[in-house]
Amino acid sequence: MKSRAGWGPRLATGLGWGGLALASWGLCLVVLQGLFGQQIEALQTVQLARELALNVRLTELTLERYPPDLVSELTGLDLAVRPRPPAAPAPSLAMQRQAEALQQQLCERLAHCPMVQASARGRMAWIELISPLEPVWLRVQLRSPMAWPPEPTLLGLSLVGAAVIWAGLFLLLEVERPLRGLEKALRLVGDGEDPAAVPARGAPEVQRLTHRFNAMVRRLAANRQERATMLAGIAHDLRAPITRLQFRLSLPELNADERERCANDLQALERITGQFLLFAGGNDAEEPVDLPLDQLLAEVSSSHSSELLRLDLEPVPIVVRPVALGRAVANLIDNAFTYGEPPVVLRLRQQPQHCTVEVWDQGAGMASHQWDRALQPFQRLDEARGQQGHCGLGLAIVAHVAQLHGGSLLRLHGEPPTAPGRFGIALTLPLPRNG
Template structure:
């Protein structure tokens, strides 16, 4: 059944485009006849004038020795002896124009300018009488004028009209069947590149474009399935880990454990909770969160409020922009945790204006990450120090930060202090540009640096 429907659609499409080609051919032929009919008529008149000039000269020479009747029988020319041809009906503008053109040609090619009068005839075949120079009696030569061909048209016009119709149909086919579906496919690809799951693209256009569209739709479905499976897998891992964490915490509440054992169990629980939180954050990624207008200085102060106050200093400018506050807040919190774990306090969190956009810097006093390992540090499940896995780290921290920043159209980079003017020795910088959604960050009237030392 589906094959039959496909065949019917193909036959319908071929019929439509064939009809369009034929219609374009006929329309182009009519236009060419309108545009070039006068030129063709003039060419015919010139050719007829050349032939008539020769016949008129020969006939006038022959009339000096032979009568018109004999010449008529021998040559087939329509000669008539009369003072003046009978009056014809009304002369239209087309016939008058062609008679005038023919007379001009004869006057140019002959030694004298003959008189031309319209001849009676059918509506389809028009003729003229040409007065000849005869020594004995007045003789007139009747000549049929070739009419402009209505149908079939001139072969040259047929070919030119066919070429024009093929070009027009081909351009229209490319626009409707190739360019428009490809443009829709391009928009869908841009949405895939932005990290969202676009809807399937309607299969339309040329057969080649339809095959590409079907493969793209299959790819989108596979990506969406893989993303759902990844989220389900990571959420399932996190869910399975929470049950033993809850049981361990319950057992830790019992008074039978010693202080050292209780401390070790507490450390293991914190490591498990950190791993679970990182898995959940990596599974979510923040794609579903909407962009909202947020005062970034107040928001960063709230994010930093959950960390040790005596080890953290804020240096914030009052900036307002559209962000995903939950996802970006988790990313900044991850950076602060990493700096507290592997760097040395005090930490400095800076919010700076980078027109257009803003950047967030997290400085610490440690040695930081060697430059040759910066790219590796941003890969998921990569631990630069294998001993970190024992502290509840699974190598997702910077990968999560990079993923969130990418969703904001920004990038993550690392800085090492080049002089003593910097607030620390090593920094992770989140550069987020101002987009159409972000607008212009902050106003210039309230740009004083606001520092807060937590003690």
């Protein structure tokens, strides 16, 4: 239904431009006929005189032996026997001029100068023939410069003129005017403002350009909002550990417990800073590398004991950004240990067109209505998690890395022993196509 509805405006636009093309062609044809009417009339008179000169000569020779009715029947010429042409309304000055020009041309081509009389009825001309017995007149049709079909030369010139007019109007209405709106919106973007969405009008190419410009403006607005949120999150999340460090460093003497707490705060600061840098796109420019994914996952998980983290990996060759993907999987493992219950299971499975990296734990996980919120940056399901160096970027970073690789992030639920855990998160990655 939607595609059918889209055909209505397109059909109306096509009919409008088609009507404009026909109107432009008719206008050009009328203008050219008005400008070059006399020249065309002169050329038509010369051509008509050339054809009539031979007919007049042959007809006069034939009338010496045969009657006019028989000659008219044999030749198909319109002959009339009468002393003078029939009375008719007075011809116009243009017809009289055309008849005089025809007479002049015939006088140049014949041995004698025949009489030519114009008739306003039907744009006719009567030519007097030499006959030995009775007066005979030949009736011929005078062609008008405005007659149809037009002269081929005028027809071609009018088509060229109509094409120029149509192209000029098309560029003005369908290209130049929409591009002017885009230029105005670009000026606003350059001045740091957020322009409203530009209406998609004009030629299909201009409409596609407008859609892409609107998408770019939306992305820029989202990036600005995300940047503002990230800066606010940095200020919020770094304030608490920095305050604690300042307080402890102001003490005259630090005992072992205070040193351990300072070390924990420093680790929290390092973790928060690393997550912010990763979320800010620090590895977006990393070049993809062809490597065995199972070995990369084994290296990422090597810092955990085999009792707490179990590996179930299939050999999968793939092209990935290893640093970004390694940090994303490390985030999933860290979240599983922090918010779930051990043992954690890291599983890698290969499908026909993609592979799946699954991280399972034995905890209750999160409710389905919390999943979309958990994927947003700086969203904590538990506000107390910020005290452990968590700033609400873990799953947002993983989702960003998945999108960077053309994959996705899924929420899983299971029940042992059919599943390796009670709650899991799956990171799907597309496999390279063969050939």
